[in-house]
Amino acid sequence: MKTKFILTGALILLLTGSIYGQDKKLKLLFLESGIDFISCEQPEKDYIRADVDPYYYDFVSDHIRSLLYNEYFGVKFEYRLVKNLLGVSGGMRYNRMVSSIGKTDYWTESPDFFYVNFWSDGTSTEYAKVLEINQKSDYIGIPVELRIYPYKDYPVNVYFKAGGSFNLLVRSQTNLVFQDETMNPYERNVASIIEKPSSYFASFHLGIGLKIGKLTKPGFILEASIPVGIATPDKATFVTPQGGVGVQFMVRIPLNKKIEK
Numbered sequence: 095m096k097t098k099f100i101l102t103g104a105l106i107l108l109l110t111g112s113i114y115g116q117d118k119k120l121k122l123l124f125l126e127s128g129i130d131f132i133s134c135e136q137p138e139k140d141y142i143r144a145d146v147d148p149y150y151y152d153f154v155s156d157h158i159r160s161l162l163y164n165e166y167f168g169v170k171f172e173y174r175l176v177k178n179l180l181g182v183s184g185g186m187r188y189n190r191m192v193s194s195i196g197k198t199d200y201w202t203e204s205p206d207f208f209y210v211n212f213w214s215d216g217t218s219t220e221y222a223k224v225l226e227i228n229q230k231s232d233y234i235g236i237p238v239e240l241r242i243y244p245y246k247d248y249p250v251n252v253y254f255k256a257g258g259s260f261n262l263l264v265r266s267q268t269n270l271v272f273q274d275e276t277m278n279p280y281e282r283n284v285a286s287i288i289e290k291p292s293s294y295f296a297s298f299h300l301g302i303g304l305k306i307g308k309l310t311k312p313g314f315i316l317e318a319s320i321p322v323g324i325a326t327p328d329k330a331t332f333v334t335p336q337g338g339v340g341v342q343f344m345v346r347i348p349l350n351k352k353i354e355k
Contacts, residue, residue: 120174120309121349124183127167128342130297130322134160135334137195141287143209143221158208160333161200162193164297164324170237171349178309181241189233189261191291193333196226196271207273212284222284223273229332230269231291235261247309255317258298266291268332292326299323299340307346315344 137160144158168187175182196204204225213220239257268285272278299319307313319340326335 120178122172123347123349124170124172125345126170126342128340129163129165130338130340131200132162132164132322132324132335132338134162134336136160137333141211143211158196159198160195161197162191162333162335163200164189164191166190168237179243181243183239185237187235187237187259189235191231191233192228194226194228195333196224210284212287222277224270225273226271227288228269229266229288229291231266232264233261233295234264235259249306249308251305253303253305255301255303258296260294260296262294263291289332292328292331295324295326297322297324305346310348313346315346317342
């Protein structure tokens, strides 16, 4: 399935290129890089405990958070329509989705621990003190977007867009940060109870962009997407995404020497 998906994306790029060679409409190449920050539901896992002693509380369960961000890079081709007022684009994208339980924000390490029940045989139970559970998943995606350019071609201009993408899992890895580093040799055993990432996901967004440079010259684009939504086919995933925001930076390269008015 992965091979067919990649071949489909490559076919889209080839067809796009052939279309470009058949008419004189404005065509653009975008080299993109971006990141989406997605809020998640508070984790409710059978294997996670705030405390194992009902009479003593090391940690408050309400403080356990789920976080997710998706960073990506890729290439897209845009084809302009309706006197360059509309742009339709498609391409291929490589995503790195990073989700975590235990972090209090995206950039710093968690100062508190929680318990993970990683083994039980009915008579005894084993817990590990964990600071963070992190899952990194790589996806190959096909983005499709529609842009509306309501203003004339000034050197600096704004526009609006809507789009989505379909993304297929390539590989994933789950890591744990233990409070006690002597537990590190058991990381694989503890990680085996963690849910696997979704085999695919779909995303959608609305946004506004700022373009710099005339259409017939190379230029730069900065986009902000609000909101960004992510949908997965599996309910029992590591984290449950809700919605968020995103930013994207692109280099724009015109493929026409002249623009048809």
